Amino acid sequence: xxxxxxxxxxKPDTRVERITDLQPGDLQDLxxxxxxxxxxxxxxxxxxxxxxDIMERYWQGVVTMPARHLFVARLDGVICGSVQLIHPPxxxxxxxxxxxxxxxxIAPWAxxxxxxxxxxxxxxxxxxxxxxxxxxxxxxxxMEAAIQLYETLGYTQFGMNPCYAxxxxxxxxxxxxxxxxxxxxxxxxx
Numbered sequence: 001x002x003x004x005x006x007x008x009x010x011k012p013d014t015r016v017e018r019i020t021d022l023q024p025g026d027l028q029d030l031x032x033x034x035x036x037x038x039x040x041x042x043x044x045x046x047x048x049x050x051x052x053d054i055m056e057r058y059w060q061g062v063v064t065m066p067a068r069h070l071f072v073a074r075l076d077g078v079i080c081g082s083v084q085l086i087h088p089p090x091x092x093x094x095x096x097x098x099x100x101x102x103x104x105x106i107a108p109w110a111x112x113x114x115x116x117x118x119x120x121x122x123x124x125x126x127x128x129x130x131x132x133x134x135x136x137x138x139x140x141x142x143m144e145a146a147i148q149l150y151e152t153l154g155y156t157q158f159g160m161n162p163c164y165a166x167x168x169x170x171x172x173x174x175x176x177x178x179x180x181x182x183x184x185x186x187x188x189x190x
Contacts, residue, residue, distance in 0.1 A: 013076050016118045018126065020070075022063055029079035030072065031055045033107040037081070042143065044103040047167050062103075071122050073106060073115040080110035083119040085127055085135075097182075098134035099127050104146065116149055124153075124181055133182035140165050141173040155179045158190050 022030065034055060038046050050058075062070050062084065073081040083104040088095045101123055106116045127135055137155065139146050141164070151157070155177040164174025180187050 012113060014074070014113050014115055014118065016071055016073050016115065016122045018069055018071050018122070020063055022059060026072070026079055027056060027059060030059050030082065033080045033082075033110070034059075034105070036107040036109065037105040040108045041167070042105050042108075042146075044105055047165075069123070069126055071119055071126070073110070073119050075110040075113060075115065078110075081106035081115055081119060083123050085123050085130075087130070087132075097132060098136055099130075099132045101135050101137040104137075116146070117153070120149065120153055124179075128181055133180065133185050135179045135181060136177070138164070138174055138176050140167075141175060142167075147175065150177050153179070156188055156190055158188065 067087040069085040086100040159176040
């Protein structure tokens with residue numbers, strides 16, 4: 001008989017990586033994780049689950065777009081979340097120093113392992129490596145854990161949109177955040 005008191009808990013394998021193509025298993029994991037996040041009210045624009053072929057085409061499109069960097073979180077090898085960095089279009093010289101962070105989520109079954117933070121930190125590291133100075137993001141007012149994470153990581157709220165999203169027929173406000181990642185640019189005073 002195994003003495004349960006002597007068993008040591010196994011620490012889960014948590015990691016974040018940038019991916020540029022989706023293997024079939026990865027595509028299914030990513031769609032499953034996104035579905036779970038949407039069902040839990042934490043979608044990234046979607047409120048109702050899209051058909052699986054639409055979700056698959058969405059993710060396949062993300063990895064083919066050169067202006068997007070997709071990072072995924074893995075828990076014990078299974079994709080359980082993502083974040084994207086979107087570069088500004090080439091014709092937008094005035095904002096060529098900033099990127100937009102979006103599609104940040106962790107499936108409910110994988111929360112509590114620090115993966116959301118790891119995703120943001122990986123995106124920030126990539127933004128610095130790519131020569132950007134500022135990261136912008138927006139989030140629904142109801143996403144309290146995400147808001148707390150962003151503020152803990154030094155993101156500054158600079159605006160609100162009282163009519164940001166409609167979920168279940170209810171209008172929800174949204175927050176806009178900025179983080180200066182270039183030490184040569186002063187932090188915003190808001």
